[in-house]
Amino acid sequence: MKAHPVTIVWFRHDLRLDDNPALLAAAARGVIVPLFIFAPAEESPWEPGAASRWWLHHSLEKLAAALEKSGTPLLLRHGPSLDALQKIAQQCDATHVVWNRRYEPAVIKRDTLIKQTLLASGLICESFNGGLLFEPTQVATKEGKPYQVFTPFWRTLLKCDEPAEPFPKPKTLSAPAALAAAHKKNPTLDALGLLPNPDWAGRMRSIWRPGEVGAAARLAAFVQKPLFAYGNERDRPDREGTSSLSPHLHFGELSPRRIWHAVREQVGGKPAAQITGDAEVYLRELGWREFANHLLYHFPHTAAAPLRADYARFPWVNDPVGLRAWQRGRMGFPIVDAGMRQLWSLGWMHNRVRMIVASFLVKDLRVSWLEGARWFWDTLVDADLAANTLGWQWAAGCGADAAPYFRIFNPTSQGKKFDPHGEYVRQWVPELTKLSAADIHAPAESLPQTLAAAGIELGQDYPEPIVDHAVARQRALESLKCVSNGKRS
DNA sequence: TTTTGAGTTGTTCGA
DNA sequence: GTCGAACAACTCAAA
Numbered sequence A: 001m002k003a004h005p006v007t008i009v010w011f012r013h014d015l016r017l018d019d020n021p022a023l024l025a026a027a028a029r030g031v032i033v034p035l036f037i038f039a040p041a042e043e044s045p046w047e048p049g050a051a052s053r054w055w056l057h058h059s060l061e062k063l064a065a066a067l068e069k070s071g072t073p074l075l076l077r078h079g080p081s082l083d084a085l086q087k088i089a090q091q092c093d094a095t096h097v098v099w100n101r102r103y104e105p106a107v108i109k110r111d112t113l114i115k116q117t118l119l120a121s122g123l124i125c126e127s128f129n130g131g132l133l134f135e136p137t138q139v140a141t142k143e144g145k146p147y148q149v150f151t152p153f154w155r156t157l158l159k160c161d162e163p164a165e166p167f168p169k170p171k172t173l174s175a176p177a178a179l180a181a182a183h184k185k186n187p188t189l190d191a192l193g194l195l196p197n198p199d200w201a202g203r204m205r206s207i208w209r210p211g212e213v214g215a216a217a218r219l220a221a222f223v224q225k226p227l228f229a230y231g232n233e234r235d236r237p238d239r240e241g242t243s244s245l246s247p248h249l250h251f252g253e254l255s256p257r258r259i260w261h262a263v264r265e266q267v268g269g270k271p272a273a274q275i276t277g278d279a280e281v282y283l284r285e286l287g288w289r290e291f292a293n294h295l296l297y298h299f300p301h302t303a304a305a306p307l308r309a310d311y312a313r314f315p316w317v318n319d320p321v322g323l324r325a326w327q328r329g330r331m332g333f334p335i336v337d338a339g340m341r342q343l344w345s346l347g348w349m350h351n352r353v354r355m356i357v358a359s360f361l362v363k364d365l366r367v368s369w370l371e372g373a374r375w376f377w378d379t380l381v382d383a384d385l386a387a388n389t390l391g392w393q394w395a396a397g398c399g400a401d402a403a404p405y406f407r408i409f410n411p412t413s414q415g416k417k418f419d420p421h422g423e424y425v426r427q428w429v430p431e432l433t434k435l436s437a438a439d440i441h442a443p444a445e446s447l448p449q450t451l452a453a454a455g456i457e458l459g460q461d462y463p464e465p466i467v468d469h470a471v472a473r474q475r476a477l478e479s480l481k482c483v484s485n486g487k488r489s
Numbered sequence B: 001t002t003t004t005g006a007g008t009t010g011t012t013c014g015a
Numbered sequence C: 001g002t003c004g005a006a007c008a009a010c011t012c013a014a015a
Helices: A021-029 A050-069 A081-092 A105-120 A150-159 A178-184 A202-207 A212-224 A226-233 A246-250 A256-266 A277-298 A309-313 A320-328 A334-346 A351-364 A369-379 A385-396 A411-418 A423-428 A448-453 A469-488
Strands: A006-011 A031-038 A075-078 A096-100 A124-128
Touching: A006 A021, A006 A081, A021 A031, A021 A096, A021 A124, A031 A050, A031 A081, A031 A178, A050 A212, A050 A369, A075 A081, A075 A178, A081 A105, A081 A178, A105 A124, A150 A277, A202 A334, A212 A226, A212 A246, A212 A256, A226 A277, A256 A277, A277 A385, A309 A469, A320 A334, A320 A351, A320 A369, A334 A351, A334 A369, A334 A411, A334 A423, A351 A369, A351 A385, A351 A411, A351 A469, A369 A385
Parallel strands: A006 A031, A006 A096, A031 A075, A096 A124
Antiparallel strands: none
């Protein structure tokens, strides 16, 4: 090895300085060359969507500023990743390359190849776990197999040692002389073309604060108060009862270990297995994130195909008009339309409403879950392949749980139950503002004079329901019967 | 190997 | 209005 080690820190979905094992290892060894490579084609067919790219732009901006301040400016390059890594290694005379692992099938494949090639060329490569509480292989059944049901997965996870304590930020960072010259060759951030044109991100800017500082602030605010009412409030789309940490987690602006231990500390530092109530409900959500990654890792085909193979027989309907209306929030079911419009506007949708709109697309319209997954992928700032796949397959009933097939959400009763005053609907479907809480979730069932008084002509100001839910429900049950009948024959 | 208990998030119907 | 039962059958995980 050369006398002075120079380590390339390849940033990916770990856009932070705090609790960053790859960065810390590099800094401990000597000088570092921080690098981000934009190579969307390498993640095909799940290249980052429009909302994700918007987030990524701002997150990179923040990371670059933080690194600049530390005297180690961030290098920015276009893919292919291997070419960029080799070139930078040569220019900066690097001896090591480090990164924190990602677990999407296409990325694993790419990283494996890159690692082999770099090793063969004499570079030392090290990868770290910076994105999960445990590696996807660490939690396994007694037979050593992957879990396919959440609850036993979670019990086993809790029996493991606590996830490692988060690492601090490196105290100091220093760069090799060659970094300055390489940095001069950076394209501008704008040149990556991540920002939308025309600019539709106005509402997103108003509520999100991408970057490590924004993530830490959001976590601090969450564990201060909403955490202690999480169990019930998380189901209320009209309130701010969720953590809203998902986009920060996806881009690694915040580590799950940092969240885990912040929650534990907030309830007195007990072992996680002894935590009950609201904090436990929230920790379970981190457990679901782990489970989603566990599943995608062990069943990599599920991003595109159902985990339960018999569902390949489900008679999905090709309905571009219905799909389009769903995407635009014009279904005539207020809670569904509100959710879809919130998504379009903020790049985010409340979790309870995600389940409702997903059930509606998949069960009422019988449009394939993959169409829904693709739309979410493009529009969510927190679009995450593992979570998106799990969520959609769960909604479609073809995923990793044997939930009863007859679980079909009723959009009207869900609306009444979880948005009891209609405030969520009023916020996102302003044409219904004047309807009372009693009428707002089912305008088509309201009396003509009620609608008239609210200034609504159905079909004109607000759509007629696209389906009769009771009929659509029966149709879905029939179609689902095909799946199990087909199996028996 | 076989058996057994259990499985995120629901809806509808009828007493 | 409230409450419990029915809605099927299957797969998973562990004993």
